[in-house]
Amino acid sequence: MKLLPQIQVEGGAEWLARTATQCLIDEARLSPKPGLVDSRGNGAHHDLSLALMERSAHSLTPTFQALAQQSWQRPADIALRQTVGRLGRAGEKQMMAATDGVNTHRGAIWALGLLVSAVAMHGGTGSAQQVAATAAELAKLPDAAAPKVFSKGLRATHRYQVPGAREEAQQAFPHVMQRALPQLRLSRLNGSSETHARLDALMAIMTSLTDTCVLSRAGLEGLDAMQDGARAVLSAGGSAHPAGQQALAALDRHMLALNASPGGAADLLAATLFLDRIESPYLKH
Numbered sequence: 634m635k636l637l638p639q640i641q642v643e644g645g646a647e648w649l650a651r652t653a654t655q656c657l658i659d660e661a662r663l664s665p666k667p668g669l670v671d672s673r674g675n676g677a678h679h680d681l682s683l684a685l686m687e688r689s690a691h692s693l694t695p696t697f698q699a700l701a702q703q704s705w706q707r708p709a710d711i712a713l714r715q716t717v718g719r720l721g722r723a724g725e726k727q728m729m730a731a732t733d734g735v736n737t738h739r740g741a742i743w744a745l746g747l748l749v750s751a752v753a754m755h756g757g758t759g760s761a762q763q764v765a766a767t768a769a770e771l772a773k774l775p776d777a778a779a780p781k782v783f784s785k786g787l788r789a790t791h792r793y794q795v796p797g798a799r800e801e802a803q804q805a806f807p808h809v810m811q812r813a814l815p816q817l818r819l820s821r822l823n824g825s826s827e828t829h830a831r832l833d834a835l836m837a838i839m840t841s842l843t844d845t846c847v848l849s850r851a852g853l854e855g856l857d858a859m860q861d862g863a864r865a866v867l868s869a870g871g872s873a874h875p876a877g878q879q880a881l882a883a884l885d886r887h888m889l890a891l892n893a894s895p896g897g898a899a900d901l902l903a904a905t906l907f908l909d910r911i912e913s914p915y916l917k918h
């Protein structure tokens with residue numbers, strides 16, 4: 634494979650990093666999102682705010698840039714997996730330093746980090762489908778240096794016997810590729826505003842994701858409320874329609890009453906916006 638001149642690698646890596654950060658900010662600002670931090674407020678979170686989410690997103694730009702630089706036109710092998718794991722964990726530390734120890738974007742670093750690396754592995758040229766498949770190859774490789782910690786996400790996947798953040802990446806992001814990206818584009822085609830198209834894409838993810846954030850906070854009752862409520866929004870015509878807006882408001886109330894927040898779905902929406910921009914980098918959405 635022909636190596637691009639370093640200047641192109643630098644420029645490409647910088648663009649990818651800026652784009653990934655912007656997608657995190659777009660996700661955080663998008664409103665009204667059920668249970669999540671948005672422009673209206675903190676959702677079900679006591680320790681998060683929009684300002685904190687934005688500070689966290691900016692703190693991650695150097696991490697995304699390093700991931701892109703180190704992954705440029707490299708194959709998915711153990712050496713790259715270890716580098717990506719090391720940079721991802723350094724990014725988590727960076728995030729924690731920027732937020733005084735609050736977990737704002739752990740799941741997002743994982744999903745977007747893998748996708749940024751995968752675009753770079755294709756030299757900045759792959760389709761969303763190719764990039765998701767390459768990210769999955771990377772996610773399936775073992776990372777011997779990963780600390781053996783028992784996270785909330787792992788506990789939920791074991792307790793409820795469901796896939797979590799790891800599996801979503803290892804399966805090439807099915808909620809992004811088969812649900813959110815098609816819904817985003819369908820809603821745009823149907824004339825919805827960009828905000829409504831993005832909310833519909835979030836609903837499409839929430840109809841079937843086994844979100845371990847929701848499971849950890851609100852169990853199966855919370856997960857059912859999320860999936861049923863998101864289906865109700867879409868079957869009422871989506872967030873652009875008055876009936877869909879009513880269903881979305883009801884879902885928001887239900888999630889807040891259960892103290893549930895679909896953080897995993899939010900991460901995957903940011904990943905969706907990223908892959909959408911990869912395929913149409915010059916369009917302003």
Ligand SMILES: CC(C)(COP(=O)(O)OP(=O)(O)OC[C@H]1O[C@@H](n2cnc3c(N)ncnc32)[C@H](O)[C@@H]1O)[C@@H](O)C(=O)NCCC(=O)NCCS
Pocket residue numbers: 717718719720721722739740741742743744746747776779784785786787796797798799801842843844845846896897898900901
């Ligand atoms: C795999 C990760 C996300 C840990 O997952 P785990 O479920 O054990 O942990 P934790 O509960 O802390 O975080 C999971 C987060 O994923 C998101 N999430 C939850 N459910 C889902 C789901 N079904 N699908 C996708 N994302 C989800 C949420 O934001 C949640 O907070 C990740 O932090 C990790 O292993 N990082 C190591 C560094 C690394 O290898 N990085 C490489 C890419 S940069």
Ligand SMILES: Nc1ncnc2c1ncn2[C@@H]1O[C@H](COP(=O)(O)OP(=O)(O)OP(=O)(O)O)[C@@H](O)[C@H]1O
Pocket residue numbers: 660661669670671676678681686736737738739740741742785846849850894895896897899900
């Ligand atoms: N807009 C958003 N609002 C809230 N969470 C979000 C948002 N966008 C992404 N997330 C994701 O949700 C996750 C927050 O997870 P979670 O609420 O489980 O945090 P925690 O600190 O591990 O748990 P808890 O808040 O229950 O103590 C982050 O890792 C982040 O990636």
